[in-house]
Amino acid sequence: MNKTTKPKIEDIYPLSDLQKGLLMHHLYQKVDQGRIRTQCILKGYLKVDLFKQAWAMTVARHQSLRSSIHWEKIEKPIQVVRPAAQIEWLSTPSEEKLPLDQAPQGRWSLEKLDAQTHKFCWDSHHILLDGWSSGIILGDVFAYYDALTKGETFVLDTIPTYRSYLNWRKNQDDVIAETYWSDRLSQVEPLLLPEEKMTSAVEYVDRTFQIGAEDLDRLKKYAQSTKVTLNTIIQICWA
16 A cells, blocks of 8 residues: 655744735625736846756745635645755746645746847745835845856845744733734824714725826935835825
């Protein structure tokens, strides 16, 4: 009788409330709003084998890229980290939903347009990454690629795991945090909106507005100076 060897697991994490919400939308919406698509044109001679090797090294470095999400036949959904995961490269981008229960988490394609031009596409999901962390990952990829093309040995600093954050969070005193935020928020004057009659019907209203290039540049610089994403600034304005 042959015994099936179960794949090794590096770690298992509980999903945060935000991740649970993103999973719900992924399962019930026809169009997955959690997809993050990074697409660009690479100009110049590309050493494809080294580019793919740089991605393999980056996947080995980041747990989020070696993770999968599981929810069936278990009490609570979880994030499972594999010790290794291999990218299967596509020739063109795919519009199908990302399979969250597979690792590596994401979808990669590289299309050769001519000798000096390649079209690269990377689909990831917001349940494990955001735009900010995607930029960090791309930075690692090109740092590895640059070192590989020069034949240099390159080692990036070790990054903390999500487990280290969970352990830190477990040791925090929520009473101290609540006291701190209650004190800070008590100094903020509330914005009083005009009262509107509530109805049982659900209504959606679209509002479109434009801002100039100068104002947009100021918002981007402010986001960078405060180390938050531009989306965070827009959410604050909306709130």
